[in-house]
Amino acid sequence: MPPGPADLDPETFVELLADEDRVEPRDDMPAAYRKTLVRQIAQHAHSEIIGMQPEGNWISRAPSLKRKAILMAKVQDEAGHGLYLYSAAETLGVDRADLIDQLHSGRQKYSSIFNYPTLTWADVGAIGWLVDGAAITNQVPLCRCSYGPYSRAMVRVCKEESFHQRQGFEILWTLSHGSPAQRAMAQDAVDRYWWPSLMMFGPPDDDSPNSAQSMAWGIKRFSNDDLRQRFVDMTVPQSEALGLTLPDPEIRWNDERGHYDFGTIDFTELFEVVKGNGPCNAERMAHKVKAHEDGAWVREAAAAYAAKHAVAEGAA
Ligand code: BYC
Secondary structure: OOOOOOEOOHHHHHHHHHHOOOEOOOOOEOHHHHHHHHHHHHHHHHHHHHOHHHHHOOHHHOOOHHHHHHHHHHHHHHHHHHHHHHHHHHOOOOOHHHHHHHHHOOOOOOOHHHHOOOOOHHHHHHHHHHHHHHHHHHHOHHHHOOEHHHHHHHHHHHHHHHHHHHHHHHHHHHHHOOOHHHHHHHHHHHHHHHHHHHHOOOOOHHHOOOHHHHHHOOOOOOOHHHHHHHHHHHHHHHHHHHOOOOOOOOOEEEOOOOEEEOOOOOHHHHHHHHHHHOOOHHHHHHHHHHHHHHOHHHHHHHHHHHHHHHHHHHHO
16 A cells, blocks of 8 residues: 555646656646546446456357467456556555445446447457457557556557457458358348447547546556547548458548548437446446355455464564
8 A cells, every 4th residue: 555645736736747757656646636546447347347247258258279269368368457457556555455446336437338248259359359459459558658657558458459359350350251141140240239349438538527637647648539539540541451341331541630420429329328328337247246246265365364374484
């Protein structure tokens, strides 16, 4: 637990940020900076952990032993990301058990994308290609986040996410070059995951209450819309390489802007999913809470072991 550094007034802090590269756990910081970091890092950690469910759903049904082993490793990576991120949040003086409790009671969020079902094996490919692709676009700039522990966790997370993105692309490439049924399955997965992947970047800039302050503090380096555009620009040529179409007739290169134009996103869907009304919200939370309750004996045994060990050390 950090020693509880003092609250710093926001103006002095912004001056300090201009000089210093990084803020570290023992540095003074404004209470609001600490609060927004806890909010974002906890939401990110919860997303990694909940994100294990839609893919974990396919481990037993992956089409070969090799695919099963790769998917298992990927799902384990997500667990690891969650653990680094909870550790990063703890450096801000919060307790991991409390964060988990806030997730379970609906007081903290996780990414909207994990409230969609994985109906076919191709969905595992679409998640790797599109969801991990969106995550990398969002998270690479976080490697330069002003808060040291978060930025350092992101370096490793991004390396692993890049591997995941390639794995998803390769699944879709194989299916799109397979039988007509496999190709149709790949196209259907992309059709269902495209728009929700664009929503991962959050509301449009005009409607994003946190962006301006987070950018001034160097937590976010780019706005939601800038990152979304970067993702579209990266993904359109990849969809052409895959031979799959993106379900948006308005996608076309705009020479003047130097970017791809794309259609209007239905943000009502994002807000509904975030409010709890997505296709799988209830199922995801019920599964998570049950897994936590079922694991109570492990936490109790670990605590008893640690206490015994501490007593033995004290006696020595
Ligand atoms: N889902 O002011 P805004 C991954 C909330 S990748 C749910 O723009 P902010 C993974 C937002 O929290 C996914 N909630 O907020 C990948 C805020 O509510 P609160 C996780 C969303 O924070 C592959 C409100 O809407 N990645 O884990 O400036 C496999 C207003 O938004 C969403 C991260 O978390 C959404 N899509 O920007 C496995 C990356 N969008 O908190 C796992 C780090 C917005 O005020 N996070 N909201 O009540 C971020 O970069 C930012 O938190 C966001 C939102 C871009 C997501």
